[in-house]
Amino acid sequence: GESVGLHLPTLSVQEGDNSIINCAYSNSASDYFIWYKQESGKGPQFIIDIRSNMDKRQGQRVTVLLNKTVKHLSLQIAATQPGDSAVYFCAENNGDYKLSFGAGTTVTVRA
């Protein structure tokens, strides 16, 4: 069967390497997904979003992949930098602006 990326609460990555953060969502009717970055003591910051009619979207150094079949979302960060150290949350939106957040992954970048 198709493999699904495992959600890990923490991820340690060497500076310059690529990071992959996984998320499983719960509602098959969700039509919009967002990745947020949260630094300590701050509110979430938008990274990238994707609508359910797409399976991939690229931004600057980031790529989001959506697999609706297994309800899985991933965020890929290219050439991870120290400033990327933060907690990353995926969120799903059901069309009424209310967001449901995933558990979060703490990314630590090693110099």
Added chain:
Amino acid sequence: GAVVSQHPSRVICKSGTSVKIECRSLDFQATTMFWYRQFPKKSLMLMATSNEGSKATYEQGVEKDKFLINHASLTLSTLTVTSAHPEDSSFYICSAPGTSGIRSYNEQFFGPGTRLTVL
């Protein structure tokens, strides 16, 4: 554009007192705002939807008499934690939907959060 502020950023209070947290959309109007609660090393949990000119709608399990929400204008929502107790200590974050002109689909702008500590 599309900035959301919160005040205060940090508050410490004694058990039994009430604390008011403000959420403002600085350069756009928001008929709807959302309040989230976040425990240390945990995710954001939606508490309630604040509606301008009408009652807030609360998520299941959130006490509306404990967490009073008032959305008095198109740029201000307040969350009052009444008779606060140590278990109410948390990070409270608000958000408002808006548009930056870059992304316009269900974009949410988050405030910087308020750290509440109840002694």
